Amino acid sequence: MTLMILQRLFKSRDTIILLSPALAILAVTTIFPFIYCIWIAVHNIVIFYPVPLEFVGLDNFISSLTSPIYGFWNAVSATIIFTGCSLAIELILGLGIAIFLNKEFPGVWFLRYILILPLVISPVSIGLLFRLMFLPGDWTLINWMLTLIGLQPIRWLADAKLSMLVLILTDVWEWTPFMAMIFLGALQVLPPEPFEAAMIDGATPLKILRHITIPLLREVIAIAVILRLMDSLKTFDIIYIITQGGPGEATQILNFNAFVQAFVFGNLSIASAQILILTITVMIISVLLIRLVRRGT
């Protein structure tokens, strides 16, 4: 019976055979766990010590949003600072690098190639790279450079604001090439006529950027920002390696805070509630942004 309905829908038996492994696995590994996540969020499940299982309704959502002990609003502000700053810097730098690498000059292929490196290197290694550069003491790269220009070594990761700065720098190093690659690909297929016309009219490079390049790239820029936004909100590895969310809770973004709630404090239900709030927010933002892009074109 089900098979017949499926056959109607997909018109052929082969299609079902082709699709079913992927759909079955994704159903087991994403749809079912997601529903289970909702179930966990409306019960009280704590690992490490047993509590009687109880249905608590929306209590976990409400206490996440109202009680400071679950660190939700602290995480919200950390997330906004981290994502906002890194996204803005990556966008500007990425565009600049793309315009630069769009020129043809000897050796440009090598520069285009090394831009791939931060994208394939594991975030764990990238975290280590920056941790090693920002260790305390006068022997680490950054502090040594500071002493060269006559400044005192700084304990970067002991300060809330500086830790956040290090994380943003790491994220910029990791993801600016991604932006640059996308923009470079788009620049290479742009029609040359508007640029030639502007050159003949004697427009300055800045004017060309402002009035031709950016408007032509608008859609690509929007897509790149959406993709980066979704990934940025999920950042975990570099935070785990570099600051572990500290000092205190200064660098715990929402995703990391939920991890801590679940696997350090063992409060799976609170963590599920928080991650559901994040997931729904991300989905709403993504849909709105995609709508906005579609309407613009």
Next chain:
Amino acid sequence: MNKRYERIVITISSIILLVWIFLPITWMLLISFESQSQIFLKPSLEKFFPITLDNYAYLFRTGAGFVRCIFNSLIIAGSTSVLATIIGSMAAYAIQRVPMRRSIRDNLFFWIISQRIMPFLAILIPFYVLYQQTGLYDTIPGMILAYMTFTIPFTVFSMVGYFNEIPIEIDEAALIDGCSRIMILFKVLLPICKAGLAVTFLLNFVLSWNELLMALILTGENARTIAVAAALFLPSAGRSALWGPAAAIGIFFMLPAIALSFILRRSLVRGLTMGMVRG
């Protein structure tokens, strides 16, 4: 005059870009070759020479732990990418060129790639509970199943792009000759886009090799991957200042990806940017 000015700008920008990318990597590479007494010296000749391989030896000497993690990572990343590439290509083929209702096609495609939006933790917390109950916790099959959640969507997205470039007439000719859809996929289409298949496979491998969060939560001692080993080594590295071995892990861990990226240079750009950039 203008030409010369432009050349100077290009040279300076190139140098800045090179330093920006290579400075962190070089610093870690240098530290990984330093002995424990050299690490705390300020940068100078004595700090960097003579070089030593002690840090790398240390990793392999600390017992079977590290070697085992490498094997686990190889097995998990290898099997995940084989399975995901096959299963994902099948789905991609069905979605891209087998006739079906437009609304179904669009929704299926959107649903599969929208997996990417969801934070891993939303499925990981249930995974943790379920794996504890079913005995999949800390096993290699469990990790492979978990990694399917992001490798299959990636494969579908990537392969749809590659299939798109093959003229549909090829399918039609094969259909007239009496091939089934499944035979067309495996005997005709996949051999045609071997290159795309290879890039997809290798990127799946790199994605699984690099992954930390899932492995951290779903493995203990047995199925621990090298990503987790590297991450867990850090706290002890911090206490006893074992920065040399820590740097060695970091270098060792990034080598496969760097090697692959050099071999695949051009086609990789397209894969990494989710098919938005044609290499």
